[in-house]
Amino acid sequence: MASIKIENVQKAFGKTIAVDHLNLDIKEGEFFTFLGPSGCGKTTTLRMIAGFYYPTKGIVRFSGKDMTRVPPEKRNTGMVFQNYALFPHMTVFENVAFGLRVRKVSSSDLKRRVLDALQKVRLESYSDRQVSQLSGGQQQRVALARALVIEPEILLLDEPLSNLDAKLRDEMRVEILRLQRDYKITTIYVTHDQAEALSMSDRIAVFNYGVCHQVGTPEEIYNQPANDFVASFIGEINLLPVQVENVQKENLVVSLKNVEQPVRFHVQNKTGEGGPILQTDNNLAISIRPEAIRILDVAEEGMNVFRGKINSVQFFGSVVNVIVDVQSVSLRVDVFNTHEFGYFYQGKEVYVQLPEKQLRLIPVISGGAP
Amino acid sequence: MIKNRDTRLTIWLLVPVVLVLVAYVLYPSLRTFIESLQKDGAISLGNYQDFFVQESKTNLEALWNSVYISILSVLVSALIGIPLAFIFNRYDFPGRSFFSSAAILPIVLPSLVGVMAFMFLYGESGLIPNAIKDLFGLDKVPFKIGGISGILIVHAYTMYVYFYMTVSAAINKIDPSLEEAAYNLGANKFKVFWKVTFPLLTPAIVAASLLVFMISMASFSAPFLLAGGYRVLSLQIYFSKINGDMEIAATQSVILSIVSISFLLFMRWYQNRKDYRMASKGIGAHRSEVENPFMKWVMVVTGIIGVIILLLPHFTILLLSLVPDGTWTFQTYPSVFNVENYRLLFQDPNIFKPLRNSLLMAIIATLANLVFGVIASYVLVKRKFVGKSFVDILVMIPWALPATVIGMNLIFAFNEPSVFSFGQILVGTFWILPLAYFIRHIPLVVRSTNAVLEQLDDSIEEAARNLGAKWFYTFRKVILPIIMPGVLSGTLLAFIESVGEFPTSVLLYTISNRPISIEIMNQLRMFNMGQAAAYGMIQIALIVIVLFISNKFFGIKAEKAL
Numbered sequence: 021m022a023s024i025k026i027e028n029v030q031k032a033f034g035k036t037i038a039v040d041h042l043n044l045d046i047k048e049g050e051f052f053t054f055l056g057p058s059g060c061g062k063t064t065t066l067r068m069i070a071g072f073y074y075p076t077k078g079i080v081r082f083s084g085k086d087m088t089r090v091p092p093e094k095r096n097t098g099m100v101f102q103n104y105a106l107f108p109h110m111t112v113f114e115n116v117a118f119g120l121r122v123r124k125v126s127s128s129d130l131k132r133r134v135l136d137a138l139q140k141v142r143l144e145s146y147s148d149r150q151v152s153q154l155s156g157g158q159q160q161r162v163a164l165a166r167a168l169v170i171e172p173e174i175l176l177l178d179e180p181l182s183n184l185d186a187k188l189r190d191e192m193r194v195e196i197l198r199l200q201r202d203y204k205i206t207t208i209y210v211t212h213d214q215a216e217a218l219s220m221s222d223r224i225a226v227f228n229y230g231v232c233h234q235v236g237t238p239e240e241i242y243n244q245p246a247n248d249f250v251a252s253f254i255g256e257i258n259l260l261p262v263q264v265e266n267v268q269k270e271n272l273v274v275s276l277k278n279v280e281q282p283v284r285f286h287v288q289n290k291t292g293e294g295g296p297i298l299q300t301d302n303n304l305a306i307s308i309r310p311e312a313i314r315i316l317d318v319a320e321e322g323m324n325v326f327r328g329k330i331n332s333v334q335f336f337g338s339v340v341n342v343i344v345d346v347q348s349v350s351l352r353v354d355v356f357n358t359h360e361f362g363y364f365y366q367g368k369e370v371y372v373q374l375p376e377k378q379l380r381l382i383p384v385i386s387g388g389a390p
Numbered sequence: 391m392i393k394n395r396d397t398r399l400t401i402w403l404l405v406p407v408v409l410v411l412v413a414y415v416l417y418p419s420l421r422t423f424i425e426s427l428q429k430d431g432a433i434s435l436g437n438y439q440d441f442f443v444q445e446s447k448t449n450l451e452a453l454w455n456s457v458y459i460s461i462l463s464v465l466v467s468a469l470i471g472i473p474l475a476f477i478f479n480r481y482d483f484p485g486r487s488f489f490s491s492a493a494i495l496p497i498v499l500p501s502l503v504g505v506m507a508f509m510f511l512y513g514e515s516g517l518i519p520n521a522i523k524d525l526f527g528l529d530k531v532p533f534k535i536g537g538i539s540g541i542l543i544v545h546a547y548t549m550y551v552y553f554y555m556t557v558s559a560a561i562n563k564i565d566p567s568l569e570e571a572a573y574n575l576g577a578n579k580f581k582v583f584w585k586v587t588f589p590l591l592t593p594a595i596v597a598a599s600l601l602v603f604m605i606s607m608a609s610f611s612a613p614f615l616l617a618g619g620y621r622v623l624s625l626q627i628y629f630s631k632i633n634g635d636m637e638i639a640a641t642q643s644v645i646l647s648i649v650s651i652s653f654l655l656f657m658r659w660y661q662n663r664k665d666y667r668m669a670s671k672g673i674g675a676h677r678s679e680v681e682n683p684f685m686k687w688v689m690v691v692t693g694i695i696g697v698i699i700l701l702l703p704h705f706t707i708l709l710l711s712l713v714p715d716g717t718w719t720f721q722t723y724p725s726v727f728n729v730e731n732y733r734l735l736f737q738d739p740n741i742f743k744p745l746r747n748s749l750l751m752a753i754i755a756t757l758a759n760l761v762f763g764v765i766a767s768y769v770l771v772k773r774k775f776v777g778k779s780f781v782d783i784l785v786m787i788p789w790a791l792p793a794t795v796i797g798m799n800l801i802f803a804f805n806e807p808s809v810f811s812f813g814q815i816l817v818g819t820f821w822i823l824p825l826a827y828f829i830r831h832i833p834l835v836v837r838s839t840n841a842v843l844e845q846l847d848d849s850i851e852e853a854a855r856n857l858g859a860k861w862f863y864t865f866r867k868v869i870l871p872i873i874m875p876g877v878l879s880g881t882l883l884a885f886i887e888s889v890g891e892f893p894t895s896v897l898l899y900t901i902s903n904r905p906i907s908i909e910i911m912n913q914l915r916m917f918n919m920g921q922a923a924a925y926g927m928i929q930i931a932l933i934v935i936v937l938f939i940s941n942k943f944f945g946i947k948a949e950k951a952l
C-alpha cells in the first residue's frame with residue numbers, strides 16, 4: 021500500500037496542455053476517483069502515475085518517494101486497461117501468472133497465488149481457457165486478477181466498466197469494491213460516469229480541460245460543489261446567475277441578474293466559502309438541487325418563497341419532474357411520486373420554496389450564464 | 391540530451407535499421423545515378439542526351455515499348471479480373487467457392503517457370519497449337535505466341551489476379567443497402583451499376599491498375615524468354631550490362647526507376663487521399679443465386695474450363711519434368727515418361743548444386759529479412775521519431791524499383807570496396823546474391839509485419855510493462871509470439887520468391903553460387919526441357935507447402951499473404 025502525492029504536475033503534448041497545475045494527495049488504501057468529461061486529462065494523469073508518460077513539470081511521489089521518472093516496470097502498480105489488454109496468445113492462467121513470472125516467483129508459489137487470485141475473481145474453473153473464449157465480464161475479471169496478483173502498491177483502473185452492459189456493470193462495481201476492500205489497496209478509478217463515481221469512491225477529483233476543479237467525498241462534491249462546472253457536471257442542478265446586494269454576518273441577500281422585477285434570495289453566509297468569493301469574484305450564481313426545492317399549494321412563512329406556475333410535468337417513475345416558472349426563470353423541481361394522479365398539471369399556480377440551507381453561492385467559471 | 395530510456399531504446403533500434411537502408415538501398419541507388427552522369431571520364435548529362443536523341447532510337451523505342459506493353463497488360467488484366475470478381479462475389483452457383491480460390495492459382499507459379507510453361511504450351515512447337523494442327527489436319531500450327539503477344543498473354547495470366555483480388559475485396563466492402571437504396575429510388579440495373587457500384591469500385595480499380603502497370607514495367611522473365619527482337623527497357627538494361635556499356639545501363643536504370651518511383655508516389659498520394667468510403671454496420675456479401683438452370687450450367691462449365699486453363703501451365707511443367715532429356719527431340723509429343731530427372735536432381739551433385747545454392751541463399755536472405763523486418767516494422771509502427779516518413783519511403787523503394795535496377799545498383803555499389811561491404815568487393819562473391827534477395831524482399835516482410843503490428847493494441851505492451859516486465863522481456867514473451875504468425879506468412883513468401891528469383895540472379899550470379907533460376911535458363915539453352923521442368927516442379931512444390939503451412943498453422947488465407 022502506498023500513498024500518492026502529485027505536486028504541481030503539468031503534461032503537455034506539443035502545444036496541447038492535457039493536464040495543468042495538478043495537486044493531489046491520495047491516502048493509503050483510499051478508493052479515489054478521477055471524474056470528468058471526455059478529453060479532460062483523466063487518462064493522462066493515470067498514465068503519469070503508471071509511468072507511461074513522464075510529466076512535463078512537477079513531481080509524482082509514492083509514499084513520499086519521488087517516482088517522477090521511474091520506468092513503468094519498476095513502479096509496482098497494477099493497471100486494468102479499458103480494453104483489458106489481455107495477452108491473446110496465453111491462457112487465463114498464463115495471463116495472471118505473467119507478472120509473477122517476471123518477478124521470478126517459484127513455481128509452486130506461483131501456482132498457488134494465481135489460483136488464489138482466480139478464485140477471488142470467481143474464475144478458478146476457467147484457468148485453462150484461452151482468453152478469447154471468455155465473455156466481456158470474465159475478461160474484465162481476468163484483467164483484475166492479473167493486476168491484483170502481483171500485490172501492487174497501487175491499483176489503477178481506466179474506465180474498466182465502459183465496455184460492459186448495464187447489468188454487468190452493476191455486478192462488476194460490487195466486485196471491484198469487494199476486491200479493493202479485500203486487498204486494502206490504494207485505488208485510482210477513472211470514469212466519466214457520475215453514478216459510478218458517487219457510489220464507489222472514498223473521494224473524487226473532478227476534472228475539466230486538464231484542470232482539477234474539486235477534490236472531496238461524494239457528499240461534498242454533490243452537496244457543496246466548488247463551482248458551476250462541478251455543480252452541473254454531477255447530477256441535475258438549478259443554476260441562477262446573481263449579484264450580491266447585502267452582506268450580513270450570517271446571511272447574504274442576492275438578487276437575480278437579468279430580470280425585470282427584483283427577485284431576492286437569502287443565502288447562508290458560510291465562513292470560508294462565501295467570504296473569499298465575494299471579494300474576488302463578481303461572477304456568481306446560486307445553485308440548488310431539484311430535489312431540494314419544495315412545491316407548496318399556499319404561500320408559507322419563511323425565506324425564499326416565490327409564486328410560480330407549472331410549465332411542464334414529466335413522469336420518471338419514482339420521481340416526478342416539474343418545471344416551475346418564477347417570473348422569467350424556470351426551476352426544475354423533483355418530487356417523489358407520492359401525490360395522487362393529476363396533482364401537478366401544466367398551468368397550475370403554485371408556490372416554491374428554496375430552503376436557505378440548500379442554496380449555495382458559487383463562482384461561475386464557464387463564462388456566460390448557464 | 392537523451393531524454394529517457396524509451397527514447398534511448400528507439401534510437402538503439404532505429405540506428406541499425408537506418409544504416410541498413412542507407413547502405414543497401416539508398417547508397418546503391420545513388421551510385422547508379424552518379425554512374426549515369428559519367429561520360430567519357432567527365433561528369434555530364436551526355437548519357438541522358440544519348441538516351442533521348444540517339445539516332446537509332448533504340449532506348450526510346452524500348453521505353454515506349456515498355457509503357458505500351460504495360461498499358462495493354464493493365465487493360466487485358468482488368469478485362470479478365472474485374473468480371474471474374476463480379477461473377478464470383480455476386481452470384482452463387484455450384485462450385486463457386488472452389489473456382490474462386492482457383493482464381494489465384496497463377497500466383498503459385500514462379501515467373502520464370504510460368505514463362506517456360508507458356509513457351510511449351512503455346513509457342514512455336516507448343517503442345518496446344520500442335521495438338522490443334524493434328525486434330526484438324528492443318529498444314530501449319532494455327533497460332534503461336536511470341537514477341538509482344540507472348541509477353542502480353544503471360545502478363546494477363548499472372549496479373550489479372552491483382553485486379554481480381556483488389557476488386558473482390560472492394561465489392562465485399564460495398565454496403566448492399568446502398569444499391570438497394572438506388573433500386574428503391576427507381577434506378578434500373580444498368581443505372582445502379584454505373585452510378586452506384588462502379589464509382590464505389592473506382593479506388594480499387596485505380597490501385598490495381600497502378601500496381602499492374604508497375605509490375606509490367608519491371609517484368610523481366612517474360613521478355614527475356616519471349617521477346618524475340620522486341621525491345622523493352624528492363625531487358626535493355628541487361629543487354630547493356632552484358633555488352634559492358636555500364637554508363638548506358640546506369641542511365642537506363644535511372645530512367646526506369648524514375649518511372650517506377652513516380653508511380654509509387656502517385657499511388658501513395660492516391661491511397662491517402664480522402665475518399666467516400668464509409669463504414670457501415672453489418673455489411674455482408676450478398677450473392678444472388680443463379681436461378682436459370684441453363685445459365686447455371688454455363689457458369690459451371692465455364693468455371694471448369696477456366697480452371698483447366700489456369701492449371702495447364704502447372705500440368706505442363708509436371709509433364710515435362712517426367713520426360714527424360716534426350717527422349718523428345720524431333721517428335722511432336724514426348725513419349726517416354728519416368729522420374730529420371732528427379733533422380734538426377736538428387737544424385738548428380740552438379741545438378742543438385744543449384745538447388746542447394748538457392749535454398750541456402752534464400753534461407754540466409756530470409757533470416758535477415760525476418761530480423762530486419764521485425765525491428766524495422768516495430769520502430770515504424772510503435773515508436774515516434776522525426777523523419778519517420780523518410781524511413782518509410784526508404785523501406786518501400788525496393789518494392790518500386792524493378793529487380794533489374796536493384797541488380798544494377800548492387801553492381802555499381804559493390805564492384806569496389808566500400809565501408810558498407812566492410813572493405814570487400816562483393817560482386818563476384820557468394821554474398822552478393824543473398825544480399826540482393828534480402829533487399830528485394832524488405833518491403834514485403836516489413837509490410838506484412840506492419841499489418842499485424844498495427845492490429846496489436848499498444849495497451850498490450852503497456853500491460854506487460856505495468857506488470858514489471860522490461861522492454862526486451864515484453865518483446866520476446868508478448869509481442870513476438872502474438873505477431874509471429876503474420877510475420878512468418880510474409881517471411882515464408884519472401885523465402886519462396888527468393889528461391890525462384892531470376893532478374894537479380896542473372897545479373898549477379900557466379901558459377902559457384904548459381905541458383906535454380908540460372909540453371910533453368912542454362913538447361914533451356916541446352917534444350918534439356920525435362921531437367922528445367924524438374925527444377926520448376928521443386929519450386930512449385932515448395933510454394934504449395936508454404937501456402938499449406940500458412941493456411942493450416944497460421945490460419946492465414948493465401949490471398950492475404952499475397
Ligand SMILES: Nc1ncnc2c1ncn2[C@@H]1O[C@H](COP(=O)(O)OP(=O)(O)OP(=O)(O)O)[C@@H](O)[C@H]1O
Pocket residue numbers: 033036037038056057058059060061062063064065212
Ligand atoms: N499521446 C497524446 N498525444 C497528444 N495528445 C494527447 C495524447 N494523449 C492525450 N492527449 C490529449 O490530451 C487531452 C486529455 O486526454 P486524456 O486521454 O487524458 O482524456 P480523458 O480524460 O482520459 O478522456 P476520455 O474520457 O475520453 O478517455 C486530450 O485533449 C487529448 O487529445
Ligand SMILES: [Mg+2]
Pocket residue numbers: 062063064178
Ligand atoms: Mg481516457
